[in-house]
Amino acid sequence: MNDQEYMLQQVKAVLAIDSPSGFTKNAVDYLVKEYKALGYEPQVTRKGGVLVQLSAGDGSMPGDGILQEAHLDTLGGMVCGVKANGRLRLTALGGMNPNNAEAENVRIYTREGKVYTGVCQLTDASVHVNGDYSKTERSWDTMEVLLDEMVFSEAEVHALGIENGDIVCFDPRTTVTESGYIKSRFLDDKLSVAILLGYARALKESGKTTRRAVWQHITVFEEVGHGGSASVPEGVGEAISVDMGCVGEGLACKEHQVSICAKDSGGPYHYEVVSGLVTAAKAAGVDYAVDVYPHYGSDVEATLRAGADLRHGLIGAGVYASHGYERSHVKGMMATFALLNAYIETV
Known part of the structure; x- marks a missing residue:
């Protein structure tokens, strides 16, 4: 099974498990089993999220680990x-x-x-x-x-x-068309959860290590504002929220691209992180857009508001009709996956 097939399998699986904020245990149990099947040792946080270390790093960048965040809870x-x-x-x-x-x-x-x-x-x-x-x-x-x-x-x-x-x-009403469109409620943010699982699987199968230590946190209270406000591992210096990229009038991103957010309603994202994501996308030939979201907040902003001292960024596959019957594309999913691989260097 290739990366695209695996991520599509996983997004269908997690979308099929009801998990609005406060009612996420069944979906969390599924993720724990999947991470263990990939060879990892996930932990369930007291808030009910999933925290897992993918790599301890090569020791060259101590104290500058990276935390990938996505959320499993829905409306x-x-x-x-x-x-x-x-x-x-x-x-x-x-x-x-x-x-x-x-x-x-x-x-x-x-x-x-x-x-x-x-x-x-x-x-x-x-x-x-x-x-x-x-x-x-x-x-x-x-x-x-x-x-x-x-x-x-x-x-x-x-x-x-x-x-x-x-x-x-x-009912999410999930369907994937022959032309590659992914249509469902709650692609925000279960599509990103599938992408993070895809990254975890690809890293394990590559046998490589990353320069920086890498963790993933699948949060369960993002839709009510405090998903990423806790459980930052020691040694993390940067957090990347992987959430839906906004598609709509006045924005550049399309459903087949990965969106890099420069600013949302919570303010600007860390300039060096945004610049690093753009540089990585260009170097890897990833189809991307940079946008400013007018009405948006992310897990990583909750992390900062809780007092974490770290750099922060936000990326995600382009999603149209957010908080409604949403639509994305496998190319947007794969572009987001490719940017994560390009941004987090392996040795």
């Missing part, structure tokens, strides 16, 4: 009320947008381990009945989940074991 919902008619009120986990949630199939996980299906709809969603359907603003106050169960009252829903605080997961 989702939580039950915050049961209506008198048996339908569920939701509160968002992360930036789940109700405009993008409408008419999506969902799974509801109870604390007793039962899983029910349903669909997220506008309240009174029949156009032939609701004359204000098109004019109604989509918000979590106007949306609801209809359970695929014969329930028509609050008591009947509670009898199923569904309560406030239960997790609601949205």
Whole structure:
């Protein structure tokens, strides 16, 4: 299996495991098994993320290790009320947008381990009945989940074991086209998780060592702002967040490229790191773009806000329609993989 095939296999696998912020254990268990199968010794942090050292380095750059960060948690919902008619009120986990949630199939996980299906709809969603359907603003106050169960009252829903605080997961609807487009919810950031697994696999199979020590941290609370705020190993001098690259009006990046972020809503990324990434991309012939993201925050910024003294950067495969039904391309995935290999020197 080549690198591209492996990463596509892994992105499909992790996308198939529901993991909104706060509900990531099943996906973490999968990653731990995969890292062990690759020959590594992953640790599960107290917050629930996965931390693994890929290389101890060759000793030439002590105290200047590099930490690659990507996040496994996704957007989702939580039950915050049961209506008198048996339908569920939701509160968002992360930036789940109700405009993008409408008419999506969902799974509801109870604390007793039962899983029910349903669909997220506008309240009174029949156009032939609701004359204000098109004019109604989509918000979590106007949306609801209809359970695929014969329930028509609050008591009947509670009898199923569904309560406030239960997790609601949205169907990712993953597909890869013959032309190489990867379409799914939650490519942010499970595509990057697959890329980091691909890097870990390729490094192990090469038998080479890196000049700098290398760790990977797969975080599980990025979508709520504090994923990368802890668990920086001793000896790390630089952190690279591998997250989605923004594609949209006014930006240069396309889905078939790797985006190098120079600045986002949290401010500029470390100038020397951004310059080093650009230099590495040029030298390796990687298809890249440099962009400024207007509405964005990354794991590595949470790392800095927590007090870490390190340089920081952000790269990622181009992804269109972020926080909606997202689309990228295998070429963007491979460009990101190639940039990681070019930037982190081996000997």
